Amino acid sequence: AQKVTQAQTEISVVEKEDVTLDCVYETRDTTYYLFWYKQPPSGELVFLIRRNSFDEQNEISGRYSWNFQKSTSSFNFTITASQVVDSAVYFCALSEADRDDKIIFGKGTRLHILP
Amino acid sequence: DGGITQSPKYLFRKEGQNVTLSCEQNLNHDAMYWYRQDPGQGLRLIYYSQIVNDFQKGDIAEGYSVSREKKESFPLTVTSAQKNPTAFYLCASSDRGGDQPQHFGDGTRLSIL
Numbered sequence: 721a722q723k724v725t726q727a728q729t730e731i732s733v734v735e736k737e738d739v740t741l742d743c744v745y746e747t748r749d750t751t752y753y754l755f756w757y758k759q760p761p762s763g764e765l766v767f768l769i770r771r772n773s774f775d776e777q778n779e780i781s782g783r784y785s786w787n788f789q790k791s792t793s794s795f796n797f798t799i800t801a802s803q804v805v806d807s808a809v810y811f812c813a814l815s816e817a818d819r820d821d822k823i824i825f826g827k828g829t830r831l832h833i834l835p
Numbered sequence: 836d837g838g839i840t841q842s843p844k845y846l847f848r849k850e851g852q853n854v855t856l857s858c859e860q861n862l863n864h865d866a867m868y869w870y871r872q873d874p875g876q877g878l879r880l881i882y883y884s885q886i887v888n889d890f891q892k893g894d895i896a897e898g899y900s901v902s903r904e905k906k907e908s909f910p911l912t913v914t915s916a917q918k919n920p921t922a923f924y925l926c927a928s929s930d931r932g933g934d935q936p937q938h939f940g941d942g943t944r945l946s947i948l
Binding site for chain 2: 729753755762763764772784815816817822825827828
């Protein structure tokens with residue numbers, strides 16, 4: 721069965737600190753896709769990144785970076801030099817190749833960046 | 836601008852009443868989805884549709900109904916059979932394929948009067 725676990729329910733850090741959000745997934749498929757979404761206080765989920773199971777290269781986009789490790793079934797998200805605007809709920813999600821286009825979401829991590 | 840529009844932003848339901856949440860997209864996406872979000876619960880799939888005139892139940896379909904008569908529209912009806920409807924409802928759309936990210940609307944917050 722597919723499952724996404726975000727063990728950190730809530731995190732608070734002071735602005736400019738680095739913070740890592742953990743994501744662990746379970747799947748029996750060899751082809752799957754991992755996603756991160758951001759949900760700011762306005763409510764809309766914003767797509768951040770997609771990774772497929774055959775691409776374990778880490779990715780960096782500005783202050784954001786993602787570490788995908790198949791050996792530990794993890795897809796962690798790091799924000800460097802955090803800013804108050806990063807305060808949001810962050811969701812990790814998993815989609816398997818033949819699952820009717822459905823995405824399974826973790827329960828989310830609420831991130832507070834304190835000024 | 837392309838996107839997903841959900842309306843209304845806030846909705847109140849009386850006991851025994853059916854209410855309909857609107858979701859419209861102009862992204863030309865084939866697939867559309869409805870999720871329910873409760874505090875600390877993440878997103879749970881209610882219904883999804885991969886093509887016009889077809890839809891499937893998600894994990895928590897009881898007490899809800901949908902239709903997909905047009906590609907751009909996927910309304911959700913919360914029926915009186917849904918005993919705990921207070922939640923934040925999110926609509927999403929995507930191209931077909933498990934690798935396609937979903938694009939979300941701003942959500943509708945439903946409360947019981």
